[in-house]
Amino acid sequence: MAQSKNEFGAGKGSFRQAQAWLHTWCGLWFSWLLYAVFLTGTLAVFEEPITHWMTPEHHAHEQAQARSVDTAQEAESSLSRRLQWGLAYMKRQHPGADMWELWPADAQGGGDLRVYWFDANGQYAAARLDPKSGNAVDAADAPKVRETLGGHHFVDFHYQLHAGQVGLWIVGIAALAMLVALVSGVITHRRIFKDFFTFRSHKGQRSWLDMHNAVAVLTLPFQFMIAYTGIAISCSTFMPAGIAAYFGSSAEAVKSFQVALNEPGKPQRSGQSMPVPDLESFVLRGQALIGQPVRAVVIDYPGDAAARIGVYGWNAADDLNQRLSSTSGMAMFSAATGELQQLRLPGGVDGGVGSLTQSVIGGLHMATYGGLPLKWLYFICGLAGSAMMATGAILFMVKRRGKHQGEFGSSTSTVYRMIEAVNVAAIVGLGIACVGFLWANRLLPIELSQRSRWELMVFFLLWILALLHALLRSPPMAWRDQMTALAVLCLLLPVLNFLSTGDHLAAYLLEGDWESAGVELFSIAVGVAAVAALFWMRRPKPVRKQMPREVSKDLSAMVDADSAKQGSLS
Amino acid sequence: MTLWQSSLQALALSMGGMTALALAMDRHYAQLKPRDEVPAAHRMALRVLGGLLLLAVWLPAIRSWSATVSTALVLGFWSLGALATVAGLSWSARRFAVAAAVMALLGAVSCLW
Numbered sequence: 001m002a003q004s005k006n007e008f009g010a011g012k013g014s015f016r017q018a019q020a021w022l023h024t025w026c027g028l029w030f031s032w033l034l035y036a037v038f039l040t041g042t043l044a045v046f047e048e049p050i051t052h053w054m055t056p057e058h059h060a061h062e063q064a065q066a067r068s069v070d071t072a073q074e075a076e077s078s079l080s081r082r083l084q085w086g087l088a089y090m091k092r093q094h095p096g097a098d099m100w101e102l103w104p105a106d107a108q109g110g111g112d113l114r115v116y117w118f119d120a121n122g123q124y125a126a127a128r129l130d131p132k133s134g135n136a137v138d139a140a141d142a143p144k145v146r147e148t149l150g151g152h153h154f155v156d157f158h159y160q161l162h163a164g165q166v167g168l169w170i171v172g173i174a175a176l177a178m179l180v181a182l183v184s185g186v187i188t189h190r191r192i193f194k195d196f197f198t199f200r201s202h203k204g205q206r207s208w209l210d211m212h213n214a215v216a217v218l219t220l221p222f223q224f225m226i227a228y229t230g231i232a233i234s235c236s237t238f239m240p241a242g243i244a245a246y247f248g249s250s251a252e253a254v255k256s257f258q259v260a261l262n263e264p265g266k267p268q269r270s271g272q273s274m275p276v277p278d279l280e281s282f283v284l285r286g287q288a289l290i291g292q293p294v295r296a297v298v299i300d301y302p303g304d305a306a307a308r309i310g311v312y313g314w315n316a317a318d319d320l321n322q323r324l325s326s327t328s329g330m331a332m333f334s335a336a337t338g339e340l341q342q343l344r345l346p347g348g349v350d351g352g353v354g355s356l357t358q359s360v361i362g363g364l365h366m367a368t369y370g371g372l373p374l375k376w377l378y379f380i381c382g383l384a385g386s387a388m389m390a391t392g393a394i395l396f397m398v399k400r401r402g403k404h405q406g407e408f409g410s411s412t413s414t415v416y417r418m419i420e421a422v423n424v425a426a427i428v429g430l431g432i433a434c435v436g437f438l439w440a441n442r443l444l445p446i447e448l449s450q451r452s453r454w455e456l457m458v459f460f461l462l463w464i465l466a467l468l469h470a471l472l473r474s475p476p477m478a479w480r481d482q483m484t485a486l487a488v489l490c491l492l493l494p495v496l497n498f499l500s501t502g503d504h505l506a507a508y509l510l511e512g513d514w515e516s517a518g519v520e521l522f523s524i525a526v527g528v529a530a531v532a533a534l535f536w537m538r539r540p541k542p543v544r545k546q547m548p549r550e551v552s553k554d555l556s557a558m559v560d561a562d563s564a565k566q567g568s569l570s
Numbered sequence: 571m572t573l574w575q576s577s578l579q580a581l582a583l584s585m586g587g588m589t590a591l592a593l594a595m596d597r598h599y600a601q602l603k604p605r606d607e608v609p610a611a612h613r614m615a616l617r618v619l620g621g622l623l624l625l626a627v628w629l630p631a632i633r634s635w636s637a638t639v640s641t642a643l644v645l646g647f648w649s650l651g652a653l654a655t656v657a658g659l660s661w662s663a664r665r666f667a668v669a670a671a672v673m674a675l676l677g678a679v680s681c682l683w
Contacts, residue, residue: 194595194597196592196595196652197588197591197592197595197598197652197655197656197659198597198656199656199657199659199660200660201660214653214656215653218649218652218653218656219649219653221645221648221649222645222646222649321573321634321635321636321639322635322636322639323636323638323639324638324639324642364642369639369642370635370639370642370643371573372573372574373573373574373576373577373643374639374642374643374646376577377643377646377647377649377650378646380650380653381646381649381650384649384653
């Protein structure tokens, strides 16, 4: 790692020292952002359970649906009726739309009947039809549901920071920096095999280094995979040259690239009108060809003679235990002649090896395969990755306990103080923001307009407050205060849920609602861990052996003395 | 065989394998027996045992998932087993070594059943 003051610098010393320099600085400046990306990305593994917990008004509906699976036989005979109802609704309500999409039933032939279309503004629009009568379910009749981003907040934040393309680029660059830090870290780690299973507790800096090494080295395959696939998923954004050469770089060109990629062979409108034929025969042929029950029927240019009908299948859960590519089957027919135009078997792609690779890379990153055990593996490895960033950032400061390395000249102690504050806000503050997001979901009034934006606002406000707090408090107090806040918010989350919705953990467990129970159990686990961390920070400290947290104290004392001299930071 | 049963078997085998590999190293062997070095025969035996147990993680994985999917899973289970080993050896080497041996045995037997 960074050597004595004289040897400090990028090009100084041996190859390994140069790599250590790279690892230290590349790691430090990106660790906070990467930690945020990793922690939210880890939570995003369980996007659906989090969304489920955040939409308690849906629980009754979902339970009713789960019960109706038993009566699937009765529903099965009505697939043709469901198709007719969907088609009739679209003909009546949206005759001019460019695309109709019917989701007639779930994989068992029961469940909801939904329809989607592109509205006049080119936006995706949806409606739910009553599967017993075919009439549209009036949104006003449905119980008022809280508007929320749900678990998708964590998905969006971890790859776009809620900032669209700009955020995607920032995260992409950070992911690249992570690959650099991983490679340079492996080179720097001289005793990678000798220390493979080593963790020496109660040894101060040594313990932090052991922990940093253990969580990183032991989950290295996962860390490489997740960073690499994370970049590769968005390769068309990060490496646009190929697309620009063939299609150009205007917005129109990008759109035509998307069409060529996702909808190859899409016909032009013919201008001749032709009513949409009865869908059932297409659906039955499609189901037989792909060997899956129908999930969606997509009609391009309905009402035109060039219309085509795509039948998409449901993947069974078992299918995704067998393959990495998560695509479902698809059969595309000409509406006029009934001729089969395209066939994609489950797991296949349109467009050759490149597309298949892309599909597998996407599956690898998003854990679409392998079922729940795999999601847990991703979750634990993701937490290990977050711990890698956090311990790295803490280690940076622990190493500089009480002794300047003078990297920033005369303002070194000020910069150290800032880094310590950012450490607190990035590591514990983000935890507070995440659980605060769940609190906001229960506390904000349901009628609030733009409610989901307010939830997001609470997330960012809490995070900013955490940073301000960490800048104003001395580092040891900042760690303690924020850890206390995290513990309280996490441990009281089930209580808040009970007071606001009347649901509680015991009921979830009795009903077998593992998604809601999982969210609250994990929250309690984090709360308990935060309490343990608090006790650990308050433990009596031996005089000679320096403990990691002491650094904060030493440093704050040093900084205080220093700032008293300079009068720059209080 | 459910996915969870296979996962438990894979985890047990992985923990056993990683613990055997760890105990083949002087530092961790010394945590059990106050000696400076692992006797050569023990070292070899522990390494072979560890390697075999880690390879055996494939068995439950392939049984419940396909060859491609289980490649990803096996890497994950190795990581998890190694993390557990580090934590366990640091907590109490002796107790953990016994627990890992029992788990590896149960995992192996239930796989061959």
